[in-house]
Amino acid sequence: MTLHTPSFGFKLALFLIAISAGAASAKDVKPLKVKVSARAGQAQGPLYATRADAMQFADDLASRRSLDPEWVRQAIGQSRFNPTVARLMQPPARAFVKNWRVYRSRFIDPVRIQAGVNFWQANRSTLARAEKEYGVPPEIIVGIIGVETIYGRDTGSFRVMDSLATLAFDFPSSHPRAQERSDYFKGEIEQFLTMESRRNADPFEPRGSYAGAMGMPQFMPSSWAKHAVDFDGDGSIDLWNSPADVIGSVASYFKAYGWQSGMPTHYPVRFDASRLDMDALMAPDILPTFGVASFTAKGAVLEGPALEHKGPLALVELLNGPDAPSYVAGTENFYVITRYNWSSYYAMSVIELGREVAARLAP
Numbered sequence: 001m002t003l004h005t006p007s008f009g010f011k012l013a014l015f016l017i018a019i020s021a022g023a024a025s026a027k028d029v030k031p032l033k034v035k036v037s038a039r040a041g042q043a044q045g046p047l048y049a050t051r052a053d054a055m056q057f058a059d060d061l062a063s064r065r066s067l068d069p070e071w072v073r074q075a076i077g078q079s080r081f082n083p084t085v086a087r088l089m090q091p092p093a094r095a096f097v098k099n100w101r102v103y104r105s106r107f108i109d110p111v112r113i114q115a116g117v118n119f120w121q122a123n124r125s126t127l128a129r130a131e132k133e134y135g136v137p138p139e140i141i142v143g144i145i146g147v148e149t150i151y152g153r154d155t156g157s158f159r160v161m162d163s164l165a166t167l168a169f170d171f172p173s174s175h176p177r178a179q180e181r182s183d184y185f186k187g188e189i190e191q192f193l194t195m196e197s198r199r200n201a202d203p204f205e206p207r208g209s210y211a212g213a214m215g216m217p218q219f220m221p222s223s224w225a226k227h228a229v230d231f232d233g234d235g236s237i238d239l240w241n242s243p244a245d246v247i248g249s250v251a252s253y254f255k256a257y258g259w260q261s262g263m264p265t266h267y268p269v270r271f272d273a274s275r276l277d278m279d280a281l282m283a284p285d286i287l288p289t290f291g292v293a294s295f296t297a298k299g300a301v302l303e304g305p306a307l308e309h310k311g312p313l314a315l316v317e318l319l320n321g322p323d324a325p326s327y328v329a330g331t332e333n334f335y336v337i338t339r340y341n342w343s344s345y346y347a348m349s350v351i352e353l354g355r356e357v358a359a360r361l362a363p
Helices: 052-065 069-077 083-088 100-107 110-122 124-134 138-149 160-169 178-198 221-227 243-256 278-282 292-297 304-308 332-338 344-361
Strands: 266-268 314-320 323-330
Touching (some): 052 069, 052 160, 069 178, 083 160, 100 314, 100 323, 100 344, 110 124, 110 138, 124 138, 124 243, 138 243, 160 178, 178 221, 266 304, 278 314, 292 304, 314 332, 314 344, 323 344, 332 344
């Protein structure tokens, strides 16, 4: 497939990076005069055109993906280090006590619930079509989009190219998985530039989260490439402005990670103190591991439909600060939600927001 060379169109004079691969230095490069906004999402640091490692990566990427090498060099070279992005990726300075009630209150609020009602009402037929095609119920899709961006109200103000470049080439070394994360974001740059080239688009136009997530569902470039779908059938995928594409893409994502139609996300659970083996129950964390018989033999008490559950379960613990934790028995579908964001607190917020919205819609 022949790829078109995109026009940058971002009101910057084009420049040539007068370096050979792997031999860049500040004196070799004539940097662009970039007009930088004072908004929080705008980068303030130096251009990556001065970095030999970044330029070598650009050449390698262009070769791997059969992209125009000068265009890729310009895209990466005109990206800027964003100190805010680097700071937000730093591990917390001190440990904090998780609190499910506080976390929940950030997402289950009247404004977000009403916005969810409006979104569901406006897209009822599309949500039903997504459930029919992918098996993912409307309340889960509505919960995801609401938790992520309040249905498109806040999709992020960081220039995606700057965020991805900062995290690819300057991921904070204090992070315990710095090299692994740096490699991950290099892969995201590759996916993003491939996507922008195919769309003949300006790679400096998209804005997103500080990690480079984009659109109403906050898809990373790799998720966009793998799971986004043209659900409105207009010939393109638009996760910023097409609710249908967003709904279909979220459902596609969950289906790809193993969502099982009709399966609950979790069940209530209590404990029989006389035979409770909490260490064993907690050992797998949130990965569903125990059959019902094994789960209950370790002191977890289930009732009603939970006793008929056919798949594995996990004991999900939600800390409540100084108060007693909350617990649920998580199913494989609960675990699928955590593949969107690796947090049981996040998953429960998605579930409960969707339920609150659904309850408001009920006659």
